[in-house]
Amino acid sequence: MKRITCSGCSLLCDDLIIKSDGLFVTEVIGACLKGKERFDQVSAQNRITHPMIRKEGELKEVKWEEALNKATEIIKNSSNPLLYGFSNVTCEAQEAGMKLAQKIGGFIDSNASICQGKFLNKAKKLGINLTTITEIINKGDLIILWGANPAETIPRLLNKVLFSRGKFRMTGREIKTLIIIDPIKTASFNVMGVRDLPLIVEPNKDIDLIRILKEECCSVDSIPSEGVAGIDKDDLKRMLLHLTGAENGVIILGQGVIQPHPDYDLVEELLELLQMINERQEKGRISLLLMGGHFNMTGFDHVALSAYGSSGSLEFKKNQKVKTEETLVSKIENDNFDSSIIVGTDPISHLPHSLSSKIAKKPLILIDNHSTASSHIAEVVLPTAISGIESGGLAYRLDQIPIELSKILNPPNNLPSDEELLNQLYELLNQGRSE
Numbered sequence: 301m302k303r304i305t306c307s308g309c310s311l312l313c314d315d316l317i318i319k320s321d322g323l324f325v326t327e328v329i330g331a332c333l334k335g336k337e338r339f340d341q342v343s344a345q346n347r348i349t350h351p352m353i354r355k356e357g358e359l360k361e362v363k364w365e366e367a368l369n370k371a372t373e374i375i376k377n378s379s380n381p382l383l384y385g386f387s388n389v390t391c392e393a394q395e396a397g398m399k400l401a402q403k404i405g406g407f408i409d410s411n412a413s414i415c416q417g418k419f420l421n422k423a424k425k426l427g428i429n430l431t432t433i434t435e436i437i438n439k440g441d442l443i444i445l446w447g448a449n450p451a452e453t454i455p456r457l458l459n460k461v462l463f464s465r466g467k468f469r470m471t472g473r474e475i476k477t478l479i480i481i482d483p484i485k486t487a488s489f490n491v492m493g494v495r496d497l498p499l500i501v502e503p504n505k506d507i508d509l510i511r512i513l514k515e516e517c518c519s520v521d522s523i524p525s526e527g528v529a530g531i532d533k534d535d536l537k538r539m540l541l542h543l544t545g546a547e548n549g550v551i552i553l554g555q556g557v558i559q560p561h562p563d564y565d566l567v568e569e570l571l572e573l574l575q576m577i578n579e580r581q582e583k584g585r586i587s588l589l590l591m592g593g594h595f596n597m598t599g600f601d602h603v604a605l606s607a608y609g610s611s612g613s614l615e616f617k618k619n620q621k622v623k624t625e626e627t628l629v630s631k632i633e634n635d636n637f638d639s640s641i642i643v644g645t646d647p648i649s650h651l652p653h654s655l656s657s658k659i660a661k662k663p664l665i666l667i668d669n670h671s672t673a674s675s676h677i678a679e680v681v682l683p684t685a686i687s688g689i690e691s692g693g694l695a696y697r698l699d700q701i702p703i704e705l706s707k708i709l710n711p712p713n714n715l716p717s718d719e720e721l722l723n724q725l726y727e728l729l730n731q732g733r734s735e
């Protein structure tokens with residue numbers, strides 16, 4: 301039996317116990333269903349265990365040498381490559397990806413830029429209070445899920461932050477108030493008790509809710525009698541009372557809040573509301589926790605900041621980092637790339653068709669461990685070990701805490717880790733040869 305950390309999602313639970321015969325994990329104790337599925341990926345039907353290249357329109361299994369030759373040929377013929385993904389790989393692999401991007405004059409970005417990274421960029425201007433899981437467990441008395449459904453996406457998050465007892469209190473769930481703001485009644489509503497506050501907001505009306513709360517912060521009694529965005533006036537007042545009266549409150553933000561809108565900036569307005577509430581707070585503070593899904597979505601910014609001095613996307617020209625206003629979306633929208641290296645993600649399924657169709661038209665090198673829509677259109681598929689099971693390394697938990705992942709099993713066919721593969725590509729290009 302061995303204690304390990306789960307890489308099934310960004311909570312990186314470090315309390316799993318596993319039993320292994322050296323070839324497979326035979327027993328997993330303490331994981332949620334999603335965590336167990338992560339272990340099932342080792343022998344899943346869609347696992348890729350051989351490199352492949354496209355020949356006469358079809359992907360064919362080939363030897364590593366041929367696949368790497370093809371990959372380096374695509375890279376050498378590309379003057380403006382796009383590197384994307386990197387939130388399902390370790391920090392070491394992220395750094396190797398950045399080094400490769402520098403070498404080949406590419407633009408590199410992670411899934412975080414279209415997810416929680418947006419908050420961090422805005423927060424640079426406005427400031428932000430982030431908190432940790434441990435803080436919420438030990439001191440939290442108010443938890444607000446805003447557009448977040450952890451019961452299904454980060455299954456053990458509520459077990460930890462809502463139901464556990466803190467170190468400094470004899471009480472746990474009974475003193476924690478849960479507020480959920482969502483347009484639909486998600487699975488997370490099922491854990492609500494009588495003291496909690498379920499708020500079903502009308503679709504795309506979060507902005508009205510934020511603005512009225514900001515107004516109410518400045519002049520009391522500005523909430524109209526019929527309520528706002530489908531939420532009752534009394535419930536809004538209760539929410540504001542909780543926000544201004546909590547000792548240690550946290551707003552856990554999910555995907556629902558960060559969808560872009562042409563007429564307003566929801567993220568910015570929400571951060572402003574948070575600032576106003578914290579100015580009114582007499583005994584405590586309200587912090588944020590950003591809910592990214594992939595296990596190392598937070599790591600990319602840390603690695604970029606420590607290796608290149610800026611977080612978020614990076615662009616390189618002639619081996620130097622250059623200042624860029626480009627984003628992943630603008631790069632693709634404007635067709636400002638001529639090949640892509642996709643690592644551990646599936647943009648063909650996840651991005652809107654207007655963007656994914658543009659990616660599909662250019663040569664794509666995919667580095668991943670299982671087949672996806674992206675692998676079906678790739679020119680080259682380079683399979684790797686599964687991080688946190690077949691390879692180790694560092695990852696950042698959703699609350700920005702670094703956690704070490706360990707290798708438990710040998711990968712099939714001795715597959716390289718993402719880091720090893722990216723370094724191998726770098727070396728081949730560095731040597732100016734592809735054998």
Ligand code: SF4
Nearest residue numbers: 306308309313335456
């Ligand atoms: S919550 Fe996430 S990290 Fe924890 S066991 Fe489930 S999948 Fe693994």
